[in-house]
Amino acid sequence: MHMPTPTDVVQAQLDAYNAHDVSALAAIYADHVQQFQHPDVLLAEGSAQIAARFTARFAASRPQARLLNRIACGKLVIDHEIVTSVTDAGTTEQELVATYEVVDGRIARAWFAFA
Template sequence: MHTLPTSPEAVVQRQLDAYNARDLDALLATYAPDARQYALPATLLATGHAEMRPRFATRFDEPDLHAHLLQRAVMGNIVIDHEVVSRTFPEGPGKVDLVAIYEVVDGLIHSQTVQVSNQRLDAQAA
């Protein structure tokens, strides 16, 4: 049986790949069953797969969704990603800047803390 790499960086990369593929099951498989998602500094957004699934499913409905990794830092079991995420807002397609801090334990993401800023709309064709 082939096992997937469990280094913190490999786990977070699988999470990012699943996010961009909109593969909800593969995405959740990178998270511990009781994982927690936070907004900086410590606002709890979701606990466990049951609360995370609908949050991701709603996001995956956006036609323009895509996360582009700009930079990654790995410090032991902590992985910090800086991304630009294409989104579909009520006003139209656009982007946000995102920093995500992942804590990976035993090959699974146990916590994810995000800061989203600088929402902007894409230039519309005239």
């Protein structure tokens, strides 16, 4: 079995996010993953915290990420996205840039910069 490319891994993450599939997302992230608000504010560390963040996010709204552009260079994949969230209060859109570092077929670190 071949190792998925970093782009394959990040696309699987985007697909699982849009499907609101916390189990699939947790499997895509490394056990000791770190998520940051760019550049260095730690948002979550470890697969349990990542799963808890996604569970809370999906309970609060039904977010859908639309990929605007993707750049891949070695183990880094950078996505420019618009995330649309629907809640009882209405619909919001958030533009962001997500940078993923893929190691051994899983996301090891991720940074999010919000417009």
